[in-house]
Amino acid sequence: MTSLIQPGEAEALLQAAINGELPDERGRFGPFGGRYVPETLVPAFERLEAGVREHLHDPQFQAEYQRELREWVGRPTALTHAPRLSERWGADVWLKREDLAHTGAHKINNAIGQALLAKRLGVERVIAETGAGQHGVASAAACARVGLPCAVYMGAVDIERQAPNVDRMRRLGAEVIAVESGDKTLRAAIDEALRKWVTDPAGIYYLLGSAVGAHPYPYLVRELQSVIGRESREQMIEQAGGLPDAAFACVGGGSNAIGLFYPLLGDDIELIGVEAGGTGSGLGQNAATLATGTPGVLQGSYTMILQDGDGQVQETHSISAGLDYSGVGPEHALLQATGRVRYVAASDGDALAALEELCETEGILTALETSHAYVAAREWAKENPGKRLLIGNSGRGDKDMPTLTKFPVKVRGHASA
Numbered sequence: 001m002t003s004l005i006q007p008g009e010a011e012a013l014l015q016a017a018i019n020g021e022l023p024d025e026r027g028r029f030g031p032f033g034g035r036y037v038p039e040t041l042v043p044a045f046e047r048l049e050a051g052v053r054e055h056l057h058d059p060q061f062q063a064e065y066q067r068e069l070r071e072w073v074g075r076p077t078a079l080t081h082a083p084r085l086s087e088r089w090g091a092d093v094w095l096k097r098e099d100l101a102h103t104g105a106h107k108i109n110n111a112i113g114q115a116l117l118a119k120r121l122g123v124e125r126v127i128a129e130t131g132a133g134q135h136g137v138a139s140a141a142a143c144a145r146v147g148l149p150c151a152v153y154m155g156a157v158d159i160e161r162q163a164p165n166v167d168r169m170r171r172l173g174a175e176v177i178a179v180e181s182g183d184k185t186l187r188a189a190i191d192e193a194l195r196k197w198v199t200d201p202a203g204i205y206y207l208l209g210s211a212v213g214a215h216p217y218p219y220l221v222r223e224l225q226s227v228i229g230r231e232s233r234e235q236m237i238e239q240a241g242g243l244p245d246a247a248f249a250c251v252g253g254g255s256n257a258i259g260l261f262y263p264l265l266g267d268d269i270e271l272i273g274v275e276a277g278g279t280g281s282g283l284g285q286n287a288a289t290l291a292t293g294t295p296g297v298l299q300g301s302y303t304m305i306l307q308d309g310d311g312q313v314q315e316t317h318s319i320s321a322g323l324d325y326s327g328v329g330p331e332h333a334l335l336q337a338t339g340r341v342r343y344v345a346a347s348d349g350d351a352l353a354a355l356e357e358l359c360e361t362e363g364i365l366t367a368l369e370t371s372h373a374y375v376a377a378r379e380w381a382k383e384n385p386g387k388r389l390l391i392g393n394s395g396r397g398d399k400d401m402p403t404l405t406k407f408p409v410k411v412r413g414h415a416s417a
Ligand SMILES: *Cc1c(COP(=O)(O)O)cnc(C)c1O
Pocket: 105, 106, 107, 134, 135, 209, 210, 211, 250, 251, 252, 253, 254, 255, 256, 257, 322, 323, 367, 369, 370, 394, 395, 396
């Protein structure tokens, strides 16, 4: 999408991103981002923006947040060397283990940060949206931790598909509200949560789950998830003796990827985001927003989206529920346009095979979302023998067992048998 950025502009925008100058005061990452919301929502977003400005980098807030990350989330998460996978791939492979974080994925970094912010802002309750239920579980847990009631909006279709997570949320004290409007999945759940938020922006905090939507969410979520990249940077230097040559992360809305990439933008590291290639390259067959989409406005942000020729947002498909979204965070759209990060797609089948390979070689059952990152990393390793690479292992795969059970394990030969 180089046409959106004038020649010569890309370098200046990238430098601004590296310097921490983006988003600008209008919430924009170059041409992307911003706040395209109805008049009725403006006061709620302005109130949130003022709250973020006042509290997020306040030392007392940060001390509290860091303490929760350490004592409750279990940070820093491990950096794991993968010797057997390295041998197979002919590269030096390292894994950043967000699967070891409380509730099993990176989502908790954001959820607890925003829950603490909600507490500071003095709201009476929190609302959240969820698709697969992972962000709903993280939000329910974080709200219980800070002592705020939590209601999670979830599409009726997803409630049916993700029954175990619905039960988890309820046990963690959240109320799960079925959304019967629109596509009855994640997009409708976000719309419904926004509608609820405008009814009482002073009393309600909307805890959004990825680096998407109108300003300040993409900024707020990036700041909270950047702990992944900061820890990785230090751990790579300490454990591997230097930074990686390339880093990989899966991209749904883009929160774990921006969290890993952002602190590495200024380094000489190839950065690759991996989207859901689904079953094919046609509209509706995948969720490869950056790899195959076009610019447009979705849920308050100008970004890359999957739409048809009339601008109708398209349904998506992925084997992993967490990557199944027709938009993406605006900062990724900029990083793609400047050429700093490359975005590729991995198919359902290749993701399944990668999941199996990681189980077999390293004893880690990773999430189906995460598996997509391994597909691209493996290809890169074959083309770059002997190089060092880092993979953001965004979550654990236990939640995917109902899906995985449909695909029987290949019978493996045991060398010693
Ligand atoms: C939700 C989820 C994702 C996708 O969300 P991002 O905002 O793109 O990070 C990726 N991996 C796991 C394990 C998830 O639960």
